[in-house]
Amino acid sequence: MPLLQVRNITKVFGALIALRDVSFEVNRSEILGLIGPNGAGKSTLFNVISGFHHPDKGKILFKDTQITGLRVDRIAGMGIGRIFQEPTLFMQETVFENVFSGLHRHYREPAWKAFLHTRAANREEAASKKKAAEILEFMDLAAMRDELAANLPHGHQRSLAIAIALACEPELLLLDEPVTGMNPSETAVMSDKIRQIRERGITVLIVEHDMRAVMSLCDRIIVLNLGEKLVEGTPDRIKNDQRVIEAYLGKQVI
Amino acid sequence: MLLKINNLTVQYGKAEVIKGLSLEVGETEIITIIGANGAGKTTVLRAISGLKPPASGDIWFRGSKISGLRAHEIVRLGISHVPEGRRILAPLSVAENLEIGAYLIKTKRERGTAFQNIFDHFPVLKERMKQLAGSLSGGEQQMLAIARALLNQPRLLMMDEPSMGLSPLVVEQVGRIITDINNRGISIILVEQNARMALSLAGRAYVLEAGKCVLEGEAGALANDERVKHAYLGG
């Protein structure tokens, strides 16, 4: 059974058809890449999956439960974490506080016990602090735990965004351009991290422009162009597909 | 040299988005800046047009320094910017969009000539004058954005991703328009994701990676460069 099933999704903004009848499946523990030129509808698709947009047609099933039309926080609560393309962090908080706030889904004790600071709640709180520290360690951010998020360099902001998403304990992680804007060595480190995330049993769906990274990272790739699914297949197949090359480099003009 | 950028650095907060970029545009030349998303292409254009003041480095246009001037002053000197996502004024009519584009043309007669000129190149806009700009198709919106920028009577036109979200047929049309504009003696900086289109139109190209220029040269040579192909399709 696939983890996520996207079935015939169509999304229209005014006169623009952002997604037209897009269907695909995400299997457990794979890294699936979603590529396509600007304006192809990749970010819209992410927004539809995570509940920021509701599709005009079609449905999405997560673990065989329909999630189309649910609120963002409900979808997140079911185990779909995501990072955004633009840096979206709690900018005025420290790195540690960012991840700590992200652990919202981790708590089992009811909120009123947390308010009363009962012993069980305190124990849970201490455990979650430990967990936040562990996630920071994993994402190589432990050294800057007391730095404000706003003051981090770009690469570390990306790592922090992923760390926050991991705090949410997702089964499926949507990464919107995790390595874009990074230099090759940073990209290599981040790619490695994403592989390690997969080894933790988390399924990863990536939108990315850096082709080298996508090709080496993904098990399968789906190419979108102008809101439609163009091809789906292994990196090798995609690389040599004439339609993909055309969509990317454009047809020869003049 | 029409435009010359020396050692430009741009910061958002503490993050350096452009790191020591130098760039030149000659008279009646098309240059293109290509690179992945987030490489800083848009930021370069925003720095030139004054929307994002640079942290250091300077920008010279026709022999005078323009870095530090404000955006509306830079437009008046002859640099027009078609921003990313077109940014047409959706709740206003096409005619009103054009009128605002023609803000700098003071006399009525000149305005008439300028409008006539625009309609010659974009006949579709004349048909749509009364319509709200937001109701135009993607291609028509792009035409409107370009027309509006041309009404500023620029010496240098900067276009940010004109092919974004357009179907191949319309992209070709936009390509023809770009050459056409250039033939009238206007220099162009083209920022594109669609590398092949950009390289086929431009004379020279700069490849940007993480805010730095990693490659520059003749567009024709770059188009056949293995490194460029790699940057776009991996491998």
Next chain:
Amino acid sequence: MAKNMSPGLFIQLIVNALTIGSIYILMVLGLDIILRGTKILNFAHGQLYALGAYIMFLFFQTLKLDFTLSLILSGVALALVGALSYLGVFAILNRRFTVSSTFSYRLLLSAMASVGLMMILQQGTLLCFGTQELGILSPFPQILEVGDTRISLSRLVIIFLSVAICIILYLMMYRTSFGKLLRAVSYDPEAVTLQGVNTFWIFVACFALGSGLAGLAGGIIAPLFSITPSMGQNIIFITFLVLLVGGIGSYRGTIAGGLLIGLLLSFGFQFLGSAAELIVFMLVIVILIFRPGGLLGEAAE
């Protein structure tokens, strides 16, 4: 409810509703122009209205100027006050905000700044003109009698003037290049800057226009109601109410909202006495339960 309502009374109430409704509309149009153009919720707007009435008093009653001239002067004077307050307060405040300032933070600080401005204006007005109620002798004291209907001419003049101002405003917004720039700036200031327009002065003009409208509203109403320093506070509540009912950012909504609240208050005062205001307020809350964005508004930000 209409057990003792004669046709005469009915017409009178309608005229009253149109009178106050048209004043509300002028107020909300001014507030909305400022809110949309500069993203500032201006609490001092009601105080500008009061100041407009006082300046009308000064020009018309004390200096014995012509009625129309005094009215225009009070509009111009308030436009000036508005422009100065933008230059002196909000322009400086805007520079404080950075890319990472949250929306609620910006909104709060600019609203708070306008509250400070309001306090200064209110007490300043009081110090200049005193606490006693002032009144202007209406230049149109005639009463029209049609059958058993008695309508005061000055109310009709108020309606006429408000409609005229609305029409002029409409023509200005849709026919002149200045109005087009204003609308464009409300939508996307950066895109307008790129056409060579110094948007800073458009913001100033926005504030001046909105404030001028408040001044005109105050000037128009001055011959009908007594002028007190607290009149600004009373009207700002209703102005906000109309803005909410009509929906933020909708001209048609503003006009519908103004007329609706005018009608409700006019008939309400006649038949329910002083409970009318309360009922109207409650009604608005009920409307908001079903239409969170207002009657005709796009969803609020």
Next chain:
Amino acid sequence: MKLPNSLKTDRVTRYKWIAIIIVLIALIVLPLCIESNYIKHLLIMACIGAILGMTFSLLFSSGLITLGAAAFYAVGAYSSTVLVMNAGLSFWAALPLTLVFTAILALGFGAVFVRNAGVAFVIITLIFAQVVVLAAAQADFLGGWGGIMGIPRPNPVGTVNFAAKTDYYYLILAMLLLVVLIYNALYSSRIGRAWRAIKLSPKLAGTLGINEYRYRLLAFVIGSTTAALAGCFYAHYSQNITPGAFGGWLSIYVQLYAVLGGLEFYILGPAIGAVVMTFVPEYLRIVKEWEPIITGVILLVVILFFPGGILGTLKNPPALSLNKFHSLYNRLVTGKKRDSNS
């Protein structure tokens, strides 16, 4: 006590505890050193102001800006008065009943109000405060505009009979401390962190599974109930209440406390702001007519030049130079380019 979340309380230094204990002792001893009943009255009003200011900050901590703090303050005052005078309950029985009643009311209205964030919420709360005042004025059994006179003092507890201002002072101080304790517990728990997450980025908070609507509603209910606590005290302290006492710009003054003290200091900020705003105007008495103007100017100066408020400015003193201001203004008005740009 900046953003007391549990991360920080880990690091609360010994100095901080010493400071807190000293302040506490000072607050307890204070009325014994003061003769003047008037100053005691001001102290009591400052405590009420501090509580109200804290309710504003509570809502602001979740990104909501309320101008309706006075509404539930009034609801608390009136319902407690009715329960004591008409139903014959003792003050101590009426108090919890009032809080429960207000909480239910706040839940009902909040469910509607909280749906509108941003500008609309600001206006709705402002209007709601006005509705409450009008409703009180319209209801005959609440005494109309004339209000209710002769509200009894709280019933004596042991030897404390509330004949003296000092007794009232200790009561409101106890209430204030209770509020501080509760709010501190909230801010330092995951509830406070969720509020802060919503305020800093509703979008990101959503993807972390935080239900924005529910948490904001919770903040609204807690804030409103706290305001009712202060109202309950106020009714039995001033012994007469009129709708006018809750109308006008009271809510805006409450907001002013929080801004003046420092918006980022959810507990200490409103307290400092309330003390300053209660006492400073009193010492400006010589120019009574000018008082609102001076208050307005103070407000503008704080907002324009010290946006961190008193506490924020003390914490990070700004490098204020007239030169900087001058060049900024030149740039704004004359459009001259910055000279320092090279």
